[in-house]
Amino acid sequence: MxxxxxxxxxxxxxxxxxxxxxxxxxxxxxxxxxxxxxxxxxxxxxxxxxxxxxxxxxxxxxxxxxxxxxxxxxxxxxxxxxSRTPEDDDFGAYLQWLNFGEAGMGGYVNMLIAQTALLAEDQRIPAMKIWAARETENCLSFIEQSLGDNDYLLADFSLADISVVYLLFLIKITGNGDILSEKTAAYFRRATARDAWRKSCALAP
Ligand SMILES: N[C@@H](CCC(=O)N[C@@H](CS)C(=O)NCC(=O)O)C(=O)O
Missing domain, CATH: 3.40.30.10 (Glutaredoxin)
Known part of the structure; x- marks a missing residue:
């Protein structure tokens, strides 16, 4: 291998x-x-x-x-x-969240970051920023509702959390963290308190 x-x-x-x-x-x-x-x-x-x-x-x-x-x-x-297989009861939820982090939410977050951080100020389009913020907030409220009282998106930590939490990280490091609700921010803190996340972030060139 x-x-x-x-x-x-x-x-x-x-x-x-x-x-x-x-x-x-x-x-x-x-x-x-x-x-x-x-x-x-x-x-x-x-x-x-x-x-x-x-x-x-x-x-x-x-x-x-x-x-x-x-x-x-x-x-x-x-x-x-x-991960999950078709034999698992939460296979559908797993696939949904695994893909949501890129296919469902990623594009809106990319647009938000472009309009708030990546593009020079004179290249930003206010209507695009408003649209991207609204769509990102819609995705965030779906995450919040779905978390309920759980620590993670499924009953326990899975690749679905790796998919979604990375986007929360991007939202935060680009200065947009104030759009996270308290529950979603707590979810982010919980996931990023894991040793594996800390070790991963410590890698430097
Ligand atoms: N859907 C792709 C997205 C890849 C992607 O857009 N990566 C960004 C970094 S987070 C990138 O390479 N950006 C540089 C650029 O687009 O020029 C994936 O999840 O791997």
Missing amino acids: TLKLIHFPQTRSLRVVWALEELGVEAEIETRLLDRQYLKGSEYKNLNPLGKTPVFFDGDQRIVESIAIIEYIAKKYAGGRL
């Missing part, structure tokens, strides 16, 4: 590092400094033609979607821990 991740701190490759740590799966993790120009250059695009992070290798197989990568690792190398 030759597993290798190219990791850029704070980006979506953090989901993969976190999953590797939680699952106790060994992989070579090459941590690099995030540099957008480098991501778009030919050297990096030979690794990931999209010029995005993460990129993960299992021998000569390459995978570039963070959610696909964490599910792949859990199913192939960790006996399905932190």
Whole structure:
């Protein structure tokens, strides 16, 4: 087994590092400094033609979607821990939340971050910011309602939390954390108090 991740701190490759740590799966993790120009250059695009992070290798197989990568690792190398199968009662909820973190909510959060942090002020479009904030808040209230009195999205910690909590992290580090409700902020604190999260965040180039 030759597993290798190219990791850029704070980006979506953090989901993969976190999953590797939680699952106790060994992989070579090459941590690099995030540099957008480098991501778009030919050297990096030979690794990931999209010029995005993460990129993960299992021998000569390459995978570039963070959610696909964490599910792949859990199913192939960790006996399905932190994941679910069709035999589990919460299989549907698992798939929903696992994908919600990228397909359902990720686009709105990306737009919010672009309109509040990434784009130069003179390139921002106020109506887009309002739209992205409203859609992100809609996703956050769905998370809050679904948490109920549970600590995590399912009965116990799973890859679905890795998917969703990473977005809460992005919301916070880009100065938008005030849109998290107390319950969602507490969920974020609980998940990021885990040793595996702390170890993952400590990786530096
Ligand atoms: N759906 C992809 C999204 C990948 C993605 O957008 N990654 C961001 C970092 S969090 C990136 O590479 N941004 C650099 C850019 O778009 O130029 C995944 O989850 O892996």
